[in-house]
Amino acid sequence: MTKLSAPYRYDIVGSFLRPQELKDARQQVREGKLSQEDLAKVEDKWISDLIAKEKAVGLKAVTDGEFRRSWWHLDFLWGLKGVIKYDYQQSYKFHGAKTRTDNAELGGKVAYNPDHPFFKHFLFTKQAAGDAVAKQTIPSPTMLFRDNRSDNWPEFYASWDEYLADLGKAYNETIKHFYDLGCRYLQIDDTTWAFLISKLNESQDKPEEHAKYVHLAESAVTVINAALKDLPEDLTVTTHICRGNFKSTFLFSGGYEPVAPYLAQLNYDGFFLEYDSDRSGDLAPIKQIWNGREEVKIVLGLVTSKFGKLEDKDAVIARLKEASGYVPLENLCLSPQCGFASTEEGNTLTEEEEWNKLKFIKEVADEVWGE
Numbered sequence: 001m002t003k004l005s006a007p008y009r010y011d012i013v014g015s016f017l018r019p020q021e022l023k024d025a026r027q028q029v030r031e032g033k034l035s036q037e038d039l040a041k042v043e044d045k046w047i048s049d050l051i052a053k054e055k056a057v058g059l060k061a062v063t064d065g066e067f068r069r070s071w072w073h074l075d076f077l078w079g080l081k082g083v084i085k086y087d088y089q090q091s092y093k094f095h096g097a098k099t100r101t102d103n104a105e106l107g108g109k110v111a112y113n114p115d116h117p118f119f120k121h122f123l124f125t126k127q128a129a130g131d132a133v134a135k136q137t138i139p140s141p142t143m144l145f146r147d148n149r150s151d152n153w154p155e156f157y158a159s160w161d162e163y164l165a166d167l168g169k170a171y172n173e174t175i176k177h178f179y180d181l182g183c184r185y186l187q188i189d190d191t192t193w194a195f196l197i198s199k200l201n202e203s204q205d206k207p208e209e210h211a212k213y214v215h216l217a218e219s220a221v222t223v224i225n226a227a228l229k230d231l232p233e234d235l236t237v238t239t240h241i242c243r244g245n246f247k248s249t250f251l252f253s254g255g256y257e258p259v260a261p262y263l264a265q266l267n268y269d270g271f272f273l274e275y276d277s278d279r280s281g282d283l284a285p286i287k288q289i290w291n292g293r294e295e296v297k298i299v300l301g302l303v304t305s306k307f308g309k310l311e312d313k314d315a316v317i318a319r320l321k322e323a324s325g326y327v328p329l330e331n332l333c334l335s336p337q338c339g340f341a342s343t344e345e346g347n348t349l350t351e352e353e354e355w356n357k358l359k360f361i362k363e364v365a366d367e368v369w370g371e
Contacts, residue, residue: 004133006185006236007270007299007333008060010365012358013240014137014187015072015339016065017351019046026070026344043068044124051128057358061133061185064125065341068117072189072342073139074104079117080170082110082156083144105149109156110166112173119181126182136183140190140239141171141227142220164219168226175231185236187272188227192220193259194243194274200258217262228267238270238299242338255281256289264291271296275319276304276337283319287326298327301337303361308353310360313367320368334365 025042028034047064054062069075077083084107118138126134144150144167157163178186196217203210228237241256241263256263256273263271271289286298300323302316316334323332340347340354 003234003269004184004236006061006133006135007238007272007297007335009333009369010059010358010362011061011272011299011333011335012054012059012063012135013189013272013301013305013336013339014063014066014135015341016050016063016067017341017347017349017354018065018067018344019049019351022046022067023344047125048128051125051132053355055130055132057355058362059132059358061135062125062129063135063137064121064128066137066339068121070344071102072137072339073143074102076116076118076138077104077143077149079113080110080174081113082106082108082166082170103149104144106144106152106156110144110163110170112170112177114177116174119177122178122181122183133185134183135185135187136178137187137189137240138174140188140192140220141167141223142190142192145216145219146192146195160219164223165226168223168229171223171227172229172231175227175235175237179232179235184234185238187238187240188224188268189240189242191242192216193241193263194254196220196262197254197256197258201254217259221262221265225265225267236269238272238297239266239268240272240338241274242342243274256285257281260285260288263289269296270299270333272299272301272335274301274337276301276306283323283326286323290327290331294331297331297333298323299333299335301335303334303336303357305336305338305340305354305357306347306349308349308356310356313360313364316364317368320364329369334361334368336361 022042025034025039029036029039047067050065050067051062066072078085083104086103086105122134122136150163153160153163175186196213199213200210203213231237273286275283290296290298300320302319303311320332320334336357340349
């Protein structure tokens with residue numbers, strides 16, 4: 001069995017701006033004017049259209065744009081056994097915007113769901129992808145730690161370690177089923193590390209609080225590596241370390257230094273890292289994250305998905321050259337820093353600008369790597 005060469009020199013995080021017809025259809029479902037079956041037909045139409053555009057722009061791996069989701073993470077979590085939906089009145093505190101108040105929490109012991117709707121969704125994507133690689137994106141298991149989602153774990157588990165074991169197993173079985181369906185490239189999206197960057201920095205002078213976040217980081221390593229345990233050798237699994245992305249706003253800032261020692265322990269094949277602004281700090285931590293692993297790639301998100309203006313090509317190439325001082329150039333790749341629509345609302349740029357960003361990334365990658 002041979003592993004794909006993914007992540008590719010020019011790659012994507014996964015989500016795309018929703019076409020207006022799709023947005024309208026979802027709103028009609030909420031208003032009771034359209035059935036789920038009719039919504040699925042609209043989704044099928046636009047996913048097929050999207051994949052054709054992804055292939056036309058030269059992407060080797062394509063996604064469904066997350067067109068069937070309302071959120072990048074919650075729709076998947078709701079599909080696991082033992083996870084239920086509830087209304088989170090406080091909402092998420094993005095810088096400059098307020099989100100809807102959907103959330104997830106434990107409603108029992110968490111477990112793999114063989115009828116998870118994402119499996120059917122992947123099969124459609126794989127068929128539409130044709131000769132391209134169908135890339136599947138799912139949220140990290142750590143997303144069940146955040147925003148009070150696991151506060152009630154003592155109601156269902158005798159210990160935190162027992163809960164982590166169940167969560168890791170649920171993910172491991174889910175990933176293996178994606179593989180059985182033909183998935184060979186899977187990405188796990190994660191905002192927990194960016195959250196921890198902020199919290200570990202803020203709590204330096206507060207030992208008890210700091211210890212709490214160190215424990216959270218250690219738990220994240222445990223559950224992620226459990227999810228990645230004994231996977232098929234020809235399955236590529238990467239992660240995207242996200243700093244928050246809602247209507248072009250963000251949640252977290254700070255360099256990767258506080259979490260680099262933990263990321264270096266994760267058994268991923270690649271790390272998509274956000275480096276589109278000064279909020280991300282300098283490039284030095286990528287050396288520790290890479291950790292000398294010849295098989296691991298670092299994907300630098302040097303091109304923003306939040307705004308339409310194109311970056312300066314010479315500046316991006318210079319940044320890649322700088323990065324090669326920490327990680328060999330053959331272990332580096334280029335992508336947008338995040339998706340274009342982590343929620344159905346989407347970022348504040350046009351579809352034309354979205355595609356221009358991807359054309360630009362390919363142009364830079366071809367010039368730098370010549371592949």
